[in-house]
Amino acid sequence: MNASHNFRKTSAAAVADEVLGAAVGKTANILFSLRGAAVAGYPGFEELRDWGRSRKMEVSGDLGPYARRFADRLEAAGGHAHFARDGREAVEIIKAIAGRVGAASAVKSKSMTAEEISCNEGLAHAGVTVTETDLGEFIIQLAGEKPSHIVAPAIHKDRAQVAELFHEALGSAPGLDVGDLVRVARKALREQFLSADIGITGANFAVAQTGTIAIVTNEGNGRLTSALPSVQIVVAGIDKMIPELSDLPGFLTLLTRSATGQVISSYVTMITGPRRQGEEDGPKELHVVLLDNGRSALASGRFREMLHCLHCGACLNSCPVYRAVGGHAYESVYPGPMGDVLSPLLWGMDAYPDLPDACTLCGRCAEVCPMRIPLPEYHRKLRVLRAGLKGEAAGWRAQAWASMAENPLLYRAGVGAVRRVLSHVRGLPAKMNGGLPGAWTLCRELPHPQEGPDFRSWWEKRQKGPSGKPE
Amino acid sequence: MKISLLLTCTADVLYPASARACVRVFEALGVEVIFPRLQTCCGQPWLNTGRPDGARRLALHFLEVFEDAENVVAISSSCADTVRNHYAELFPDSVLLRERFQEVAGRTYEFCEFLHRVLGVKNMPSHPHPVRTTYHSSCRTLRGIGLRGVAEEYLGQMLGADFVPLAENETCCGFGGSFSVKLPEVSGRLLEDKLQNITATGASLVASLDLSCLTHLSTGAERLKLNGIRFLHLAELMAGALA
Amino acid sequence: MSNPEILERYIAMARAAGTDVECVSETELPVRLAAALPASGGNIAALSASGWPRGLRERVVARLASSGFEVTAPRKEEGGGYSWDIDRLAAAPVGIVWCEHYLADTGSLVLVSGPGMGGLATLLPEISLVLSPAQGCLGDLADYLQKTGGSPPSRITLATGPSRTGDIEATMTKGVHGPGKVVHFIIGA
Known part of the structure; x- marks a missing residue:
């Protein structure tokens, strides 16, 4: 990223887009209610959240050893593990595999981790055409856009826009309904599945005990991507580790109920090594690229629990800011509350200086996060971190205000002064730019004190009254 | 006590x-x-x-x-x-x-x-002059204090059918302290959505337990010229009912 | 839970997920199976080669033939490995497999890999017909994983209802990449 991200600018543009707001709001609302119903229908869900968090605590406290154990087990099952320190290394590894097998085309099942490392762009440079096969990803790939939600990547588009896009890019009839659009995509993508040299997937979970990768999809593209091409490359962050196979059922429940409100997704595929002797499907070569890209550093710091994130998207669906602006305004692979925290941590505060502010601290995300990640608290901590980086934390302004506020006499004088100003000033010019009053009055008037005396004078007068309790 | x-x-x-x-x-x-x-x-x-x-x-x-x-x-x-x-x-x-x-x-x-x-207060007396009222359950009341449904119950007792619940009552009004001035466009959108839900109730009073939200809502309502709606703390209604 | 209880739960959960569950006796299976075959879209049925109880696969093949369906299946090659005729498989409107276990808690079929197990027959065709024994119902995934004893097959797929998507305006639509219709015949229930 060259210039730093300006969320005020991108978010202001996004809230002005009515189609975007309606589309995102509708889908996020549906997913949010589905999650609510699914959680209500599972009596032990709160205990399961506690259990999940404690299991992930074990992993995040020992990330390297878990990843190495996973790699050993994967190799024992006939797969290949590759450790990548950062996105660049990961892409080089993937390009080298593609080059060695002489691949010209790849099908890809949705992976945010692959997005994180710009896998498609890297493979394009190496002459490999990558086709996204998740319907949402396919839509945005045709549109030349980026995903705007980690679970529902085309959440910002409505049906009419998708129909128009398919009409232009695939020659389908104009104005198709959702069912027809799905048929068009099925036909177009089936050909790609049958001819691709490589299948690329992410991993929802990586089981250290057995070297197993678990992939969760509804469409079946994850299954096809890991069944048809002769080479499969899995891109997985090292945070995807879970200790044992017996942990999988609990984590799957947490994931699918939180993400889409489903008891389980249509397909959960557990892959342990490549195709075995005599089997007629599955990859002949299975590679798992284990990506660090800042995760080890997170493990030892104040934001460790970000490594527990299941990428379920529940925090996005619950977030008033995300619902109002959609994903693109964040200009990151990871939007919404989890992205506000992850983006500055993975790519630097310089790249995303505003995202710690993209939160009203309403707390709804923490309420729905299956792993109980303290997201509002992390926003606060990032603000502290940023103030420290800018030298503001101990700046004279903050200190001066604090000095005044902790001194009862100065405080009372200040309160009186503000009351007098607000009692008399009415109607600042609506577009006073620059300072705080300008930002406040963009959509609000200045507040006016309630009528009558200030509370302290009233109280004092009352205490001194003849009967002790006047009025 | x-x-x-x-x-x-x-x-x-x-x-x-x-x-x-x-x-x-x-x-x-x-x-x-x-x-x-x-x-x-x-x-x-x-x-x-x-x-x-x-x-x-x-x-x-x-x-x-x-x-x-x-x-x-x-x-x-x-x-x-x-x-x-x-x-x-x-x-x-x-x-x-x-x-x-x-x-x-x-x-x-x-x-x-x-x-x-x-105090274990179970019942609030009827308010002598009820008007159509809705309730903004602030984020901090819900998720910071963990109080759900209590204010609504008291309001129902005081106002009867004049208490009208608010749609999307768990959604933030967009204040968020510094958020309101750091991202005023987004804050304004959330505020407008909230005020729209409030207007839809037909209420002329909005009660809440959070003064910051009340400030945000009232100043936004004034900008939108929603002059028929008053915003006040729940205690003001209770004081009227208990007087 | 006893077997009838978990079976009942499976049926409820699978139906909620969109699977058509049919409880059949071994004698009525051929007729019920024939009734589920597609009326259009071609006359090739993709059939798994392995895992079947003795004699059942032959009866299924016979019934398919009398309904006018040709069978394509993973063929055993010289080295002992299986392979599909991928063009014939891709042209099949219906796939039929045997599935030993299924899970009550989530309404899921447990499809496991293995030579000739024919997993693709449950994935590429528009219609997926799956046959299982009544006593194959397990409580949940944990019960199944316990059976694998920590050394799982190369692929285990939990398939729950038809392939679906909500990617356009969160409108649930069936049959994206996999089958739009799944019929599960439970034999002897």
Whole structure:
């Protein structure tokens, strides 16, 4: 990223887009209610959240050893593990595999981790055409856009826009309904599945005990991507580790109920090594690229629990800011509350200086996060971190205000002064730019004190009254 | 029973009538109110803008003023939330201070919560002059204090059919402290959505337990010229009903 | 839970997920199976080669033949490995497999890999017909994983209802990449 991200600018543009707001709001609302119903229908869900968090605590406290154990087990099952320190290394590894097998085309099942490392762009440079096969990803790939939600990547588009896009890019009839659009995509993508040299997937979970990768999809593209091409490359962050196979059922429940409100997704595929002797499907070569890209550093710091994130998207669906602006305004692979925290941590505060502010601290995300990640608290901590980086934390302004506020006499004088100003000033010019009053009055008037005396004078007068309790 | 009133700086500046109403409600319920006059602001603005030094200074001042109180009752949820859920963690290096803050946090309540959980008030009398009223359940009341449905129950008792629940009542009004001025366009959108839901109830009164939200909503309503709607603290309605 | 209880739960959960569950006796299976075959879209049925109880596969093949369907299946090659005729498989409107276990808690079929197990027959065709024994119902995934004893097959797929998507305006639509219709015949229930 060259210039730093300006969320005020991108978010202001996004809230002005009515189609975007309606589309995102509708889908996020549906997913949010589905999650609510699914959680209500599972009596032990709160205990399961506690259990999940404690299991992930074990992993995040020992990330390297878990990843190495996973790699050993994967190799024992006939797969290949590759450790990548950062996105660049990961892409080089993937390009080298593609080059060695002489691949010209790849099908890809949705992976945010692959997005994180710009896998498609890297493979394009190496002459490999990558086709996204998740319907949402396919839509945005045709549109030349980026995903705007980690679970529902085309959440910002409505049906009419998708129909128009398919009409232009695939020659389908104009104005198709959702069912027809799905048929068009099925036909177009089936050909790609049958001819691709490589299948690329992410991993929802990586089981250290057995070297197993678990992939969760509804469409079946994850299954096809890991069944048809002769080479499969899995891109997985090292945070995807879970200790044992017996942990999988609990984590799957947490994931699918939180993400889409489903008891389980249509397909959960557990892959342990490549195709075995005599089997007629599955990859002949299975590679798992284990990506660090800042995760080890997170493990030892104040934001460790970000490594527990299941990428379920529940925090996005619950977030008033995300619902109002959609994903693109964040200009990151990871939007919404989890992205506000992850983006500055993975790519630097310089790249995303505003995202710690993209939160009203309403707390709804923490309420729905299956792993109980303290997201509002992390926003606060990032603000502290940023103030420290800018030298503001101990700046004279903050200190001066604090000095005044902790001194009862100065405080009372200040309160009186503000009351007098607000009692008399009415109607600042609506577009006073620059300072705080300008930002406040963009959509609000200045507040006016309630009528009558200030509370302290009233109280004092009352205490001194003849009967002790006047009025 | 005694309570020490945590006035909050918002009430100090903007909501003296709400604060007076809280006092009247407590007195009507036989609770003795103490007002520690050396109190100032709880420090939330520093806490939420990445200035923990400032927040710590005000937390320590709070401790000095309120540590001996039998109960502390804040008239705005977000301030109660700050004292209860955030003070202790500002002092990671001092076990002693953390313990003292946790101890006072255990005796700190939001106004309506105190009525419900400590005083055990089950019923509010009918209000003599009910008007169509809705309720904004603020984020901090819901998720900081953990109070759901209690204010609505009291409102139903006071107002009967004149209490109308608000659609999307768990969604933020877009204030968020510094958020409101850092991202005013988004804040304004959320505010507008909230006001739209309020208008749809046909209410001419909006009650809440958070003074920051009330400020945000009333100033937004004034901008949109929704002049027929008044915004007030729940205590003002209770004081009317208990008078 | 006893077997009838978990079976009942499976049926409820699978139906909620969109699977058509049919409880059949071994004698009525051929007729019921024939009734589920597609009326259009071609006359090739993709059939798994392995895992079947003795004699059942032959009866299924016979019934398919009398309904006018040709069978394509993983063929055993010289080295002992299996392979599909991928063009014939891709042209089949219906796939039929045997599935030993299924899970009550989530309404899921447990499809496991293995030579000739024919997993693709449950994935590429528009219609997926799956046959299982009544006693194959397990409580949940944990019960199944316990059976694998920590050394799982190369692929285990939990398939629950038809392939679906909500990617356009969160409108649930069936049959994206996999089958739009799944019929599960439970034999002897």
